[in-house]
Amino acid sequence: MMKEASKDRPLVGWRVLVPRGGPWGDDVAGSLRDKGAVPVISPLINFAPAEDTAELETALAELASGVYTWLTVTSATTVDVLFAYGAKIPASTKIAAVGETTAAALKAVGYPVDLVPEKDNSAAGMAKEMIALEPEPRRVLCLRSEIAKPVLSVMLDKAGHDVTAVVAYRTVGVPATERVMRDVGNGRINAILVTSGSVAEQVREQFPEIPDQTVIAAIGPRTARDAAKVDLPIHVIAPDRTVDSLIGMLADIPVPPPTREALEIAETGQVDVNAQRNSL
Numbered sequence: 001m002m003k004e005a006s007k008d009r010p011l012v013g014w015r016v017l018v019p020r021g022g023p024w025g026d027d028v029a030g031s032l033r034d035k036g037a038v039p040v041i042s043p044l045i046n047f048a049p050a051e052d053t054a055e056l057e058t059a060l061a062e063l064a065s066g067v068y069t070w071l072t073v074t075s076a077t078t079v080d081v082l083f084a085y086g087a088k089i090p091a092s093t094k095i096a097a098v099g100e101t102t103a104a105a106l107k108a109v110g111y112p113v114d115l116v117p118e119k120d121n122s123a124a125g126m127a128k129e130m131i132a133l134e135p136e137p138r139r140v141l142c143l144r145s146e147i148a149k150p151v152l153s154v155m156l157d158k159a160g161h162d163v164t165a166v167v168a169y170r171t172v173g174v175p176a177t178e179r180v181m182r183d184v185g186n187g188r189i190n191a192i193l194v195t196s197g198s199v200a201e202q203v204r205e206q207f208p209e210i211p212d213q214t215v216i217a218a219i220g221p222r223t224a225r226d227a228a229k230v231d232l233p234i235h236v237i238a239p240d241r242t243v244d245s246l247i248g249m250l251a252d253i254p255v256p257p258p259t260r261e262a263l264e265i266a267e268t269g270q271v272d273v274n275a276q277r278n279s280l
Contacts (some may be wrong), residue, residue, distance in 0.1 A: 009036030013255035016191040017184065019044040019199045022083070023108035024076055028193070028243050035247065040189055042180045044202035047077050047084075047169035050146060057085075059141055059166045064088035068164075069138035070130065072152055074098040074123055075196065076105035078143050081168045083109045097243060098126050100242035101219060121241045122222065123148075127155035137161050143168040166266070173202045186210040186261035191250055194218045194234065197226030204232040213256035219246045 006012070014037040018028050021043035029039035063071060064087070068178075071093055073079060079102065082089075089095065094114040097103035099121035101266055103113045115133070118126040130140075142153040153165035176184075183189045184207045194200050194216060200223065203216070210216070210263045218224040218234045220241035227234050236253065238245040 006036075010251035012036035012171075013107055014038070014191055014250055015040060015183070015189050016193060016250070017042055017180070017189050019171045019193060019195060019203070020076065022080060023105070024105040027104065027108050028247075031243065031247055035251070037191075037250070039178065040183070042175050042176050044176065044206065045077070045171055045172050045196075045198045047145075047153045048082055050167040050169055052167070054157050056081075056143075056166055056168055059164060060087050061084055061142075062164075062199070063088065063093065063141055066090040066092050067139055068141045069134075070094050070140040072096045072098075072126065072140060072142045073102055073106060073274070074126070074142075074144055074148065074152065076102050076173060077145065077198075078102070078168055079105040079109060079111070081143070082111070096126055096130060098123065099220075100240065104243060108255055121220070123152035124155065127152050127159075130156065131159045131161075134161070140164070141166070154196065171198045173205065176206050181207070183262075183265075185209055185211075186265075187214055187259035188262035189214070190256045190258075191215045191217060193246060194223055194227055194232070195246075196223060198231070200207075200227035200232045201230050205232045209261060213259075215250065215253060217246055217249060219243070 016032050016037050016039050018039050018041045020026050021041055025041045029041050032039040089111060095111055097106055097113050097117040103116050106113050117129050137160045139162045140156055142163060146167050150165055153163045156161045192203060194203060215235050216233060217236040218227055219238050221237055222235045224237045236249045238249050
């Protein structure tokens with residue numbers, strides 16, 4: 001018998017795909033579990049080294065030495081890179097995160113956050129706030145993905161700052177397991193969190209047949225627009241680019257009715273596909 005939702009646990013009945021692993025994925029899974037949902041951690045993206053790893057390693061060594069006033073972080077994947085390299089960020093260096101998702105990822109691995117744009121959670125929005133905050137030239141390290149446009153570094157450079165722009169990683173897809181493929185296809189996973197354009201691409205590519213009743217939720221309008229570019233239908237858009245806002249939207253939606261195929265599968269608790277891979 002399915003438990004009923006309550007004020008304290010409004011997400012009872014939801015089985016939610018969390019598309020990133022690591023500390024960020026664990027935190028999101030914990031929030032979902034606290035509200036009654038069953039999280040399924042299944043990383044759909046990861047990072048691969050940039051072509052010029054020496055440039056990144058040099059930049060991180062300079063970062064540790066304290067020569068930069070600011071470090072800019074424009075994605076949660078950049079946080080994964082910093083964590084993987086064991087990057088040391090001195091207290092004298094301030095950290096700017098492009099949005100709450102990135103800020104949460106930084107905090108999850110122990111990095112403090114000094115600036116999150118209040119209105120425009122984009123590279124341009126972050127640049128404008130930093131320029132207003134720092135009228136005098138500062139040394140800034142900008143880390144970005146291979147495919148990202150250098151909007152932030154260009155704007156800061158034009159404003160007179162001493163900018164070091166480095167490609168930190170390439171985004172690559174991570175194949176979902178057969179179990180996750182099955183549970184998405186049969187509707188047992190009844191919600192999918194889309195936290196970036198890269199995640200949207202992987203959801204569209206890896207799950208070509210998603211049941212109509214499955215709720216696909218995007219973390220903000222920008223991500224929803226990125227999803228539209230790859231023809232991924234979005235049913236729920238969080239008003240704020242935060243995980244709490246995204247999860248909160250599910251609480252206002254009735255749990256989709258289970259498919260016949262989903263009803264035939266025995267109930268289980270939280271699934272951490274990443275942990276399952278590591279144990280093999």
